[in-house]
Amino acid sequence: ESYGLGREALPEEIAAWDLDVSPDGTGLPPGSGSVEDGEAIFAEACGACHGVFAEGVGNWPKLAGGDGTLANEDPVKTVGSYWPYLSTTFDYVHRSMPFGNAQSLTADEVYAITAYILYSNFIVEDDFVLSNDNFTEVEMPNADGFFVDDRAETEYPIWSGEPCMQNCKDSVEITMRATVLDVTPEETAEEAAPAAEEAAAEPAPEAAVEETAAVDPELAAAGEKVFRKCSACHQVGEGAKNRAGPQLNGIVGRDIGGVDGFRYSGTMADHGGVWDEATLAAFLADPRGTFKGTKMAFAGLKKEDDVAAVIAYLKDASANAN
Amino acid sequence: GPDPLITEVQPWAQGLGDGVDATPYGLPIEFESDVIRRNVPWLTADPISSINFTPIHALDGTITPQGCAFERHHSGAIELAKPDYRLMVNGLVEKPLVFTYADLERFPRENHVYFCECAANTGMEWAGAQLNGAQFTHGMIHNMEYTGVSLRTLLEEAGADLSGDKWVYVEGADASSNGRSIPMEKALDDVLVAFKANGEALRKEHGYPVRLVVPGWEGNMWVKWLRRIEVMDGPVESREETSKYTDVMEDGSARKWTWVMDAKSVVTSPSPQSPITHGAGPLVITGLAWSGHGRITRVDVSKDGGMTWETARLAREGENKALTRFYLDTEWDGSEMLLQSRAMDETGYVQPTKAQLREVRGLNSVYHNNCIQTWHVKENGEAENVEVS
Structure with missing residues (x-):
């Protein structure tokens, strides 16, 4: 039909x-x-x-x-x-x-x-x-390393039928405990916090609010979306760490190649100067054209609007990281 | 003395609550703020390509609310609006077609409840007890009522070659595309192109506006943001069906095409995140059971690590490829327990122990760990994830 x-x-x-x-x-x-x-x-x-x-x-x-x-x-x-x-x-x-x-x-x-x-x-x-x-x-070394699911032959027949209900084992010992490894994430205070505490915590970053006043919130919000392209390698905001790329807190006004503990390309490490908005905009639009030899494996943001938005977001997120 | 909550007039009994529209779309009350998805940061390199877990320890019944149903993304949860949505059917078809979202709504619809379990659920437990909580050991699962169009309907609309030796390749609109190959027999059986879950639109994180539902089969095949269906002569052998979602055996060979999720169960309470807080006396032991082969027919519970078992009560008769809730209404004497549950499905399959699984597969499988889980419940009511002899 x-x-x-x-x-x-x-x-x-x-x-x-x-x-x-x-x-x-x-x-x-x-x-x-x-x-x-x-x-x-x-x-x-x-x-x-x-x-x-x-x-x-x-x-x-x-x-x-x-x-x-x-x-x-x-x-x-x-x-x-x-x-x-x-x-x-x-x-x-x-x-x-x-x-x-x-x-x-x-x-x-x-x-x-x-x-x-x-x-x-x-x-x-x-x-x-x-x-x-x-x-x-081209011959792949493990080309013959796979076989089609055989559970119906190798498992189902032995794990079928009426199971044991009484006297199934003589004794039972604990052989391993999860708490010994201690790899379970803690339930953080933030998510468990009662509403009253959250409300009390809110007005704290006053200084940050003043700094961000200059950033257009709509532009920053648009930038947050564009930043997803960057977030595979870069972190910004509270607790941001170096990953494949350096953390970006305070990037506008920061020394070029200036984050401790990040292994920059020679180009970036030796460049000197600070990231002003114009340099950052040029870099974001054409990373390898602007800083030949940079390790940043990104083609660049084609739209000027996206560049401006990301810079607004970086400023906003940096301010909120304090 | 008398309880002031009863003898004194409480503010909620005197004043007024919120008016209608205080929350045009409601969220759970603040007191339930700990019933949330959680992830295990060390599992993956990046939260954009990662997984989190359903708080099954805190839920009851069988339907998973969308807002706390686990998420798994390979390149992040994308925003794809209905007007921008296109679904292509091509390959071995008489007429390759493109559907809009509005087109999909004009085909006859079906409603079904199905569980979706990631093949890696319980995968961290192969080598030993690792994560302390049912959410973390068994929370890569959710169970929803889906509304959608059968994949068969769309294949027939395009005049697809429906021969039994053909395959259907499906992929998503996100950057990962997460392509998977499905044999024609399954494609024609019960696969659904779904656009509603639990009565409302899919959530972004579950593939809004359209995802594939592949009942009983591993969650990775439930392609989100579904954009293309290609009828082919053979499987693509994509990254997600070779490099991932294959099962390495002890000798280094690997099983592939292990699509079905075998019968499995877990006690959700008491459990490490849901300890007994009331002392000895009446105790409700509860949990979930499911099978990718069909209906759950029976669940047994052991309090002594598998020496003796008693048959639990199923809240409702088991449903095809959907979660089944079980209860053991019991008396707790306040002594330690080694709690286990064991599911059986309509094929007669009995959920194996971890030792039985390891005997066949070794320790390196990652996926498809459906072993019996043990919680050590202590005299103080706290519980811990353990392995037993």
Whole structure:
């Protein structure tokens, strides 16, 4: 039965959305990229989270290494050690990476990044060039490491039937306690606080209110949304810490390259001067054009309105962090 | 002496409360402010790609309020307005189609209650008792009444090839897209393209305005902000079905396509976040049970770590792929208990112990840990997450 609802999808629309790539190479766009190009692109676009050698930073995924560890106590599951299909890497990078700036890479760049990830896993040599023509020739080390769900044969028959109700064990001992590990988050005072305490706490940051008076609250609110692009790497506000990028409290008026404990690029560390609004605006619009060599792997904010909004938000959030 | 709450006129009995419209859309009363989602910050690199947990220790019945139902995002919860919403059906179809939100509302609708459980629920407990609270060990689950259009209806509308060897690839509109491949048999069985939950629009964090509902199967397949359905010859083998959501066995080989969530249960109270505060005497032990294979038929409860069991009372007859509430109305003598629950479903499957699971799978599976949970309830009524022999 047809309801006659919807309209026919146009070829351009299907081309825009139908990007998935299958293990047999179906869906690959034409193009190519070398390990050599990939190394530079990876460092810029991926290195902040995945490390320049794809070794992973902090809790972010490791993409390389882990060879032969799958049967160990803590297997290291990387593209090289675990992923059965190369298409998965291309497909995911093409559609969903970099984190916070998805679908910004060209097909050639994705080929190059994929080639570099293969190289970082010792699957190809340093002169390798990956393309849609040789894509399916690459052999993934763990291609045969998977089997289809067999619970119906290996588990269900042994865990079925009438279970024991009485005298099921002779004795029971406690063998492990969660409180020994002590990894459960505390229920914070903030969320448990009765309303009266919250009300009493509210008027405290008076000084901050005065400072923020100059910031247009609507602009700052718009900036908060734009800032989501940045928040994969940067924190601002109370308790902000350095992550892939430096914390941004007080960025307007702060020394360039001036946060203690953050490993800046040479460019940024040696620049000198302070972040005034004009410099910050130029940097946000075109990071690598403004500070050649910066580690900040971000293409830039194309709209002037977004730049102004983010700066307003950064000022506002910094003020509220006091 | 007499209780002043009774003998003295209280302000609420004398003055006036709020008028209507004081809160055009209401939130829980302030006294319930601790019944909230919580996360475990060390689990993930970033809260934008992370998960939090339903406060199941504080809820009763079976329906999860949307406002405290767990969230899992891979690139953050996006804001997608209905006028901007488009759903494409393409691939092996006679006519690739684009639907607007308004189009979806013109197809015949269905209503069903289903649980949605993340495959990683209880995943932190593989290697041992880790997190002290039912919210943290079992809170990657919610249970809602969904309103939507069957996926079958949309596939038929596009004239899709519905042969049994075809696959349906689904993806979301967010940056992660979270693409997953679903075999045609399941796609035609009970998968729902849903736009309402518990009677109202989906929440942003659950995929507003449209998400996929894949009953009984792991939550990762319930694609949010659903934007595209592609009929294909085979699975895409996307990141979420190879690198993630596959189960590493002891020998290093890995199970894939482990979609179904097996039968599972947990005592939600008493539990570490819901201790006994009333001393010895009448005690209600309660919890939740569910199975991705169908209905829960029975739940047994043990107070002694599995030496003896008694059959609990199901609040209502078990429903297909939905949460079932159980109660054991009992007398507590004030002594220590090792509380466990054990679910059975309509296939005859009996929820296994952690030792049984480890025997088959080892310790490195991450996903699909449906083991029997033990709470050590102490004489003072406090409870702790433990493992027992």
